[in-house]
Amino acid sequence: xxxxxxxxxxxxxxxxxxxxxxxxxxxxxxxxxxxxxxxxxxxxxxxxxxxxxxxxxxxxxxxxxxxxxxxxxxxxxxxxxxxxxxxxxxxxxxxxxxxxxxxxxxxxxxxxxxxxxxxxxxxxxxxxxxxxxxxxxxxxxxxxxxxxxxxxxxxxxxxxxxxxxxxxxxxxxxxxxxxxxxxxxxxxxxxxxxxxxxxxxxxxxxxxxxxxxxxxxxxxxxxxxxx
Numbered sequence: 001x002x003x004x005x006x007x008x009x010x011x012x013x014x015x016x017x018x019x020x021x022x023x024x025x026x027x028x029x030x031x032x033x034x035x036x037x038x039x040x041x042x043x044x045x046x047x048x049x050x051x052x053x054x055x056x057x058x059x060x061x062x063x064x065x066x067x068x069x070x071x072x073x074x075x076x077x078x079x080x081x082x083x084x085x086x087x088x089x090x091x092x093x094x095x096x097x098x099x100x101x102x103x104x105x106x107x108x109x110x111x112x113x114x115x116x117x118x119x120x121x122x123x124x125x126x127x128x129x130x131x132x133x134x135x136x137x138x139x140x141x142x143x144x145x146x147x148x149x150x151x152x153x154x155x156x157x158x159x160x161x162x163x164x165x166x167x168x169x170x171x172x173x174x175x176x177x178x179x180x181x182x183x184x185x186x187x188x189x190x191x192x193x194x195x196x197x198x199x200x201x202x203x204x205x206x207x208x209x210x211x212x213x214x215x216x217x218x219x220x221x222x223x224x225x226x227x
Contacts, residue, residue: 017031017032033072034072034073035069035072036068036072037064037065037066037067037068037069037072038065038069039065039189039191040061040062040064040065040068040219041061041062041065041066041069042065043061043065043189043217044057044058044059044060044061044062044063044065045058045062046058046189047061047166047215047217048062050215052139052141052164052166052215053118053138053139053140053141053163053164053166054118054119054120054139054140054141054166055141056120056122056141056143056166057141057142057143057166057167057168057217058141058166060122060143060145060168061168061217064145064170113131113132113133113155114130114131114132114133115132115133115134115135116132116134116140117134117136117137117138118138118139118140119132119139119140119141119142119151119165120140120141121140121141121142121143121149121151122143122145123143123144123145123147123148123149123172124145124146124147125145125146125147126147127147127148127149127150128147128148128149128150129149129150129152130150130151130152131152131154131155132151132152132153132155132156133155133156134156134157135156135157136157136158136159137153137156137157137158137163138161138163138164139163139164139165139166139212139213140165140166141165141166141167141168142165142166142167142168142174142176143167143168144168144169144170144172144173144174144221145168145170145171145172146170146171146172147172148172148173148174148175149172149173149174149175150174150175150177151174151175151176151177152177153176153177153178153179153182153212154177154178154179156179157210158182158210158211158212159210162210162211162212162213163210163211163212163213164212164213164214164215165212165213165214165215166215167188167195167214167215167216167217167223168216168217168218169193169216169217169218169219169221169222169223170217170218170219170220170221171219171220171221172221173221173222173223173224174221174222174223174224175223175224175226176214176223176224176225176226177226177227178199178212178225178226178227179210179227180199180200180227181209181210182199182209182210182211182212183206183209183210183211183212184197184199184211184212184214184225185211185212185213185214186213186214186216186223186225187213187214187215187216188214188215188216188217188218189216189217189218190216190218191217191218191219191220192219192220193218193219193220193221193222194218194222194223195214195216195218195222195223195224195225196222196223196224196225196226197225198224198225198226198227199225199226199227200227
């Protein structure tokens with residue numbers, strides 16, 4: 001419901017802006033091109049204001065949005081895009097320097113089961129796969145930027161207070177698998193992206209069903225939730 005509210009506000013503002021543009025009161029295209037990073041900052045602030053279990057997703061959105069906004073305001077005078085490929089090359093180089101034994105250990109860890117009440121996964125130009133077996137899963141943060149995250153919760157349990165996940169998918173994807181008996185509630189802000197709730201529990205009327213609330217920010221990315 002909250003996601004629809006924010007999306008409705010955005011459409012109203014765009015409609016008013018378009019009307020003023022037609023009346024010659026301002027240049028809507030210039031305003032959007034100048035202030036679009038505020039969407040990222042607003043999404044991050046919105047996540048942090050709801051007291052999330054993990055702050056990684058909200059802080060990441062604010063930092064990225066602030067960098068792009070400073071670029072648009074000429075506070076940062078260099079093009080951030082110029083550092084895109086060098087950053088990737090450096091990341092590849094660091095990966096090559098990591099000992100093979102350590103790589104193997106990390107790979108096996110990602111394949112194995114983990115027992116974490118709070119998840120805090122950040123995937124940047126990479127992939128993360130985990131199967132959580134927590135007996136008191138509380139939620140956490142999943143951030144996929146030019147990467148992917150697969151979180152398997154089929155062996156996890158939620159207590160009466162429920163659990164919350166803050167999910168950010170920017171030019172990336174997040175897949176979440178949950179038990180069939182869970183009720184999943186999804187909301188958020190889509191920016192040329194979206195989410196899909198394919199779980200059986202999304203229409204549960206059982207008041208005692210474990211509830212997983214997922215707050216999404218999908219920008220040129222997607223979030224898929226299923227059983």
